[in-house]
Amino acid sequence: MNSSVKHSNPSVMVTADGVPLMVSLSRAKRKAKIRALLLVTPLFLFILVTFFIPIASMLLRSVDNEVVEETLSRTVPILQGWDQTGDTIPDETVFVALHQDFVDGYREKTIGSPGRRLNYEKPGFSSLFRKTARKAEKFEPPYQAAFIKADKKWGDINYWRVLKRESGPSTDSYYMTALDYGYNDIGERVAKADDQSIYVDLFGRTFWISFVITSICLVLAFPISYLLSILPAKSSNLLMILVLLPFWTSLLVRTSAWIALLQQQGVINDMLVWAGFLGDDNRLAMIHNQAGTIIAMVHVLLPFMVLPLYSVMKTIPQSYMRAARSLGANPFTAFVRVYLPGTIPGIGAGSILVFIISIGYYITPALVGGQSGTLISNFIAYHLQSSLNWGLAAALGAILLFAVFALYILYDKIVGIDNMKLG
Amino acid sequence: MSNDQPYVQFKNVQKSYDGVILVVKGFNLDVAEGEFITMLGPSGSGKTTCLMMLAGFETATHGDIILDGQSINDVAPHKRNIGMVFQNYALFPHMTVAENLMFPLEVRNMPKSDAQKKVQKALDMVQMGSFGQRRPGQLSGGQQQRVAVARALVFDAKLVLMDEPLGALDKQLREQMQYEIKHIHDNLGVTVVYVTHDQSEALTMSDRIAVFDDGVVKQLASPSELYEKPDNAFVAQFIGxxxxxxxxxxxxxxxxxxxxxxxxxxxxxxxxxxxxxxxxxxxxxxxxxxxxxxxxxxxxxxxxxxxxxxxxxxxxxxxxxxxxxxxxxxxxxxxxxxxxxxxxxxxxxxxxxxxxxxxxxxx
Missing domain, CATH: 2.40.50.140 (Nucleic acid-binding proteins)
Incomplete structure (x- = not known):
């Protein structure tokens, strides 16, 4: 490099020895970058393994349907040629393949899985598969007659329609169930009757209860956060410990304490009866219902509202309110026009935090929610642990996840995510 | 208002925060209309407390504060019609400069067109006429200071309080602002009560200075008299x-x-x-x-x-x-x-x- 090169291209900044400045800069920064990367790596791997991979696998599972195609590997391709809109069941070729699949499946003990899978779509499949599998080895051609003889459901066209519909590698039926949709006999998507729809109402209830909890938290947390922010450090620290005290107690203990307090023979009812506000036969039902869920969850989640609010309020100088007052605003106007806008980042952060935690909350509603206070998460847990319908659980969880994303985007549009302040 | 009646009067005002210690011990002060009075003293001497009592943010434990012939002890701060400039300007960060100045006019229900004219006039007065659409965060300290002064004056307050308004500025800017505030005071004829701990600032700007120490006014006099003829060792030490x-x-x-x-x-x-x-x-x-x-x-x-x-x-x-x-x-x-x-x-x-x-x- 010589000086003529430098002059020929004046737009590129170069260092004293002619190396382009950008190259030199990135060389100088490389070490710092590598170190930053190394510092981040352990946590990144942890998050990858414990968070992103499970979520990805959950999202996959909510549409995964490979078990039918895998187990009935001979039947499924042939079945594609059958016209499910007609009114005849598949012909002998399908039953030949089905026989082979059943014989193999029984030997390899895999035949139960598609049965269980299809049973979610139409009850009866599970027993049909088990019953047929036991006898399949002894079947003689013609297989169609043999199958129908073993169980007459094989002659029912509706079972075949479901089998064909759910023979692909992926399915939307979990999402449909999660949104209270189903298929009618001829395979059209229809909304379920009111008495059969569960999940939409449950999502609605989950969002409503979360909204109520968030609102109550905000109303309760705002004054206390304000007080915390204006008190001298000594008293505000003590108060802060009281606010954080719930964090240091086991969730289970706290929830049990609420049961002891709120139940019909509990402390609060006893006191109200003793004080004469209530008749002994007229005790309030405050637990194992929605009220119980709301009371206990507000208690659990209140610190999540107080902390962001407090951290924002602490940065608002008291002189703002004073300035507003001196400029002629009455206390209410000064609060609404000057103080409140300053607390928006805290309100936003606290509300979104409490709301998001609420819609996925599990343990408290499970313990004190009763029938009317259970949330969607309790049904997800039910499908994971009891009904073992993991696909449906995954679909419900995915819907919850999308709802949170939607909420986040909405919040970003309205408040701006940069305005959020968590502490 | 007659000339012999003071515009602002502190009558034997005392203030205690904890019921044990008096932070202001019997404060008396008469301020004439149009006067520039400075309360000067070391920090903790009670000068800011006196200012806050006048503004209405602290209540006097004992004594009377009289504004234009009326006792204002029980008048809420927003009804006192006193302009105030705060130490850290206290401009509302979520409003533009113009909105900040509009605020006192809006809460007084002034018609919008009149208000806009007044805002522009006030901004022009502090040479900030073209900054109306900026936010306070986009202004330098000196510019914020000017806006704060304009905001305290825009609603035609006859009394303006200033609580160490120049404390956050560097020396050169501070001196320049001292002259500007002084000129604004001379041009508008408003009464100014100014608090500072900087004696040269007090000497530059004031008609009279009240030197505070430990809740007591040690001497109240014009700058030259304070400097040339201090009454006591504290004032002699503190000034110059x-x-x-x-x-x-x-x-x-x-x-x-x-x-x-x-x-x-x-x-x-x-x-x-x-x-x-x-x-x-x-x-x-x-x-x-x-x-x-x-x-x-x-x-x-x-x-x-x-x-x-x-x-x-x-x-x-x-x-x-x-x-x-x-x-x-x-x-x-x-x-x-x-x-x-x-x-x-x-x-x-x-x-x-x-x-x-x-x-x-x-x-």
Whole structure:
């Protein structure tokens, strides 16, 4: 490099020895970058393994349907040629393949899985598969007659329609169930009757209860956060410990304490009866219902509202309110026009935090929610642990996840995510 | 309003936060309409508390505060119609500059077109006319300060309070703003009550200065009187540079007294604020009132030994040992033929009786 090169291209900044400045800069920064990367790596791997991979696998599972195609590997391709809109069941070729699949499946003990899978779509499949599998080895051609003889459901066209519909590698039926949709006999998507729809109402209830909890938290947390922010450090620290005290107690203990307090023979009812506000036969039902869920969850989640609010309020100088007052605003106007806008980042952060935690909350509603206070998460847990319908659980969880994303985007549009302040 | 009635009056005002300690101990002050009054004092001396009581953010524990003939003890801050400039400006960050200035007019339900004219006029007054659409966060400290002043004036408040408004600015900008605020005051004729701990700021701007110490006003006077004729040792020390010499009064003769400085010599001083013969007193003497090589007309002539010379451009600050006191400062003007002293030299120094004030002995 010589000086003529430098002059020929004046737009590129170069260092004293002619190396382009950008190259030199990135060389100088490389070490710092590598170190930053190394510092981040352990946590990144942890998050990858414990968070992103499970979520990805959950999202996959909510549409995964490979078990039918895998187990009935001979039947499924042939079945594609059958016209499910007609009114005849598949012909002998399908039953030949089905026989082979059943014989193999029984030997390899895999035949139960598609049965269980299809049973979610139409009850009866599970027993049909088990019953047929036991006898399949002894079947003689013609297989169609043999199958129908073993169980007459094989002659029912509706079972075949479901089998064909759910023979692909992926399915939307979990999402449909999660949104209270189903298929009618001829395979059209229809909304379920009111008495059969569960999940939409449950999502609605989950969002409503979360909204109520968030609102109550905000109303309760705002004054206390304000007080915390204006008190001298000594008293505000003590108060802060009281606010954080719930964090240091086991969730289970706290929830049990609420049961002891709120139940019909509990402390609060006893006191109200003793004080004469209530008749002994007229005790309030405050637990194992929605009220119980709301009371206990507000208690659990209140610190999540107080902390962001407090951290924002602490940065608002008291002189703002004073300035507003001196400029002629009455206390209410000064609060609404000057103080409140300053607390928006805290309100936003606290509300979104409490709301998001609420819609996925599990343990408290499970313990004190009763029938009317259970949330969607309790049904997800039910499908994971009891009904073992993991696909449906995954679909419900995915819907919850999308709802949170939607909420986040909405919040970003309205408040701006940069305005959020968590502490 | 009649001229003899003060515009703002503090009548024996006391304030305690905890019921044990009085932070303001019997404060009396009359402010005439259009006057620029400064409350000056070290931090914790009660000056800001007095200002906050006037603004209505603190309540007086005892006494009366009167504004334009009305007691305002029970008037809410927003009904006092007092403009205020805060230490950190307190501009509302979520509003533009123009919206900040609109705020006091909006809460007064002024028609929008009138309000906009007033806002523009106020911004023009502080040379911020083209900054109306900016947010406070986009302005420099000095610009925010101007906006804060404009906001305190835009609703035609007749009284404006300023709580160390220039404290956050650098020295040069601070001096410039001092003149600007002074000019605004002169042009508008508003009454200003100003709080600061910076004595040069107080001297520059004020018509009168109240010097606070420990909840008490030590002296209330014009800047020149405060500097030339301090009433007590605290004021003499606090305002400007000052030589303090302590001694025992040996005789009092009318307005003058003789003071013995620990056996090192006897000085003649004006008797301002002293006890009787035999009591201790603090002599106050400004460094620029000390003469080198005085002639015979000077009643006080002593020897000084030069300990330290600091060259400050316009003068040379010389520290000497005089009468066993080694913190004696003399300012030697840097004139063409000033005496060329070296460290270790001994020289004769002298001063007049009227420049040496015998004041109270603080401890």
């Amino acid at each position: 540079e000052n030589n303090t010499l302590r001694g025992k009064i040996t005789s009092i003769d009318g307005n003058d007294c003789r003071v013995d400085i620990d056996g090192h010599g006897e000085m003649i001083a004006q008797a301002i604020n002293i006890g009787g013969v035999g009591d201790m007193t603090t002599l106050s003497l400004r460094p620029e009132r000390v003469w080198l090589d005085p002639d015979d007309t000077f009643p006080n002539v002593f020897e000084g030994k030069v300990e330290e010379l600091i060259y400050l451009g316009d003068h040379i600050r010389t520290r000497m040992t005089v009468c066993g006191h080694d913190e004696f400062i003399v300012k030697i003007p840097n004139s063409t033929d000033h005496k060329d002293l070296q460290v270790g030299d001994t020289t004769k120094i002298g001063w007049k009786v009227e420049d040496c004030r015998a004041l109270d002995c603080t401890d």
